[in-house]
Amino acid sequence: MGTTTITPTPTPTPPPVGTDPSNGRSRIFKHPLVIAAAILVAGALLWKVLPRNAAHTTLHWNFGNQRLDLDVQKDMSDPQALIQKVMSQQYSKAGTLQLLSKDGIYSITDPAIIQALQALCPDQRAAGGSLLQQQKHFQACNSNPIVKQLRDLASQHQAPFQYFGVAVEIGTPADTQPNPGQANVCENGGFLGHQIEIDTLDGQRNIDVKATGSYTCTGYSIVPDIQLSTQDALRLFGRPTRKLEKALAVLM
Numbered sequence: 001m002g003t004t005t006i007t008p009t010p011t012p013t014p015p016p017v018g019t020d021p022s023n024g025r026s027r028i029f030k031h032p033l034v035i036a037a038a039i040l041v042a043g044a045l046l047w048k049v050l051p052r053n054a055a056h057t058t059l060h061w062n063f064g065n066q067r068l069d070l071d072v073q074k075d076m077s078d079p080q081a082l083i084q085k086v087m088s089q090q091y092s093k094a095g096t097l098q099l100l101s102k103d104g105i106y107s108i109t110d111p112a113i114i115q116a117l118q119a120l121c122p123d124q125r126a127a128g129g130s131l132l133q134q135q136k137h138f139q140a141c142n143s144n145p146i147v148k149q150l151r152d153l154a155s156q157h158q159a160p161f162q163y164f165g166v167a168v169e170i171g172t173p174a175d176t177q178p179n180p181g182q183a184n185v186c187e188n189g190g191f192l193g194h195q196i197e198i199d200t201l202d203g204q205r206n207i208d209v210k211a212t213g214s215y216t217c218t219g220y221s222i223v224p225d226i227q228l229s230t231q232d233a234l235r236l237f238g239r240p241t242r243k244l245e246k247a248l249a250v251l252m
Contacts, residue, residue, distance in 0.1 A: 061086075063095035120147060157251075165250040170198070171224030172233045172241050183209040184227040186217035191226065195252040198226065198236060207236045208252065225249070 059070040068089060070076065075085040087093045097107050106113040121141040123134075142148050154161040178184050185191040191211040199206040209232060217223050224244055233241040 061092065063091050066091045068092040117147070117150075120144060163251040165199070165248040168198070168225040168247055168249045170233065170236070170241065170245040170247050171227050171243065172230055173227050177229045178209075178213055178227060180229045180231045181209055182212045182229070183232075184213035184215055185211040186223070186225055187214035189217065189225055191249065191251070196226070197250050197252050198228075199248045199250075200236065201246055201248065205236055205238060207232055 057072045059072060061068045061070065066089075068086070068091075070082075070085055074081070076082050086096055097110065100106075101110060101112060104116070106116060121138070142151065153159070157163055173184070183191075183196065185196075192214050193211060195208060195210050197206055197208050209228065211226075213227075215223070215227075217225070222244075226249060228236065228241075230240075233245075236247070237245060
């Protein structure tokens with residue numbers, strides 16, 4: 001059986017991350033068929049240079065000091081078979097995705113995709129640009145459908161940008177209390193001005209309040225994260241509160 005060893009050649013210097021050199025459009029997100037096409041092009045070129053008994057040939061693709069053996073007849077019988085073979089080993093999968101990333105094609109789990117997105121919309125003002133330059137650049141940046149959809153999801157706090165609950169301590173002041181349906185909160189706790197859902201730790205009871213008042217919280221004093229009225233505390237816990245009660249809170 002014939003054998004052929006193929007070592008990927010060094011990749012030429014790629015264009016700026018996230019752009020297509022022909023028209024400057026984003027190439028970060030591609031349909032999985034793009035990966036298939038990239039692998040198939042390499043396969044097609046190899047097929048043309050193989051001898052007539054190619055059906056009995058094994059290709060050796062080197063990834064660093066590890067080798068992936070491909071049976072031409074079996075592993076290159078169709079696109080799905082080739083992709084499954086290349087992605088079947090962690091080293092060959094990582095090596096293939098690394099090569100594709102140099103051409104602006106990223107795995108959804110690759111942290112480098114964050115830098116690529118930032119490169120699409122750099123902060124012009126941080127670079128010394130004017131607000132007008134920033135606005136013009138934003139309009140061009142926001143024309144990218146991926147960037148626009150991500151910004152919309154973030155502004156609407158939809159997944160994966162939804163609010164997550166945080167553990168808080170609840171108290172009921174003895175003197176001046178917030179009105180029912182309202183709450184006082186630490187001024188730097190991130191709740192002020194927001195509607196808050198507060199849940200008991202067992203998830204059995206909850207209330208909604210608006211954080212309208214604030215007070216100073218430091219790490220040197222024992223103060224609750226949120227202060228409720230006696231009525232709201234009773235609705236939440238079903239009993240008079242102790243000095244500090246633990247609960248979960250999330251912005252609505």
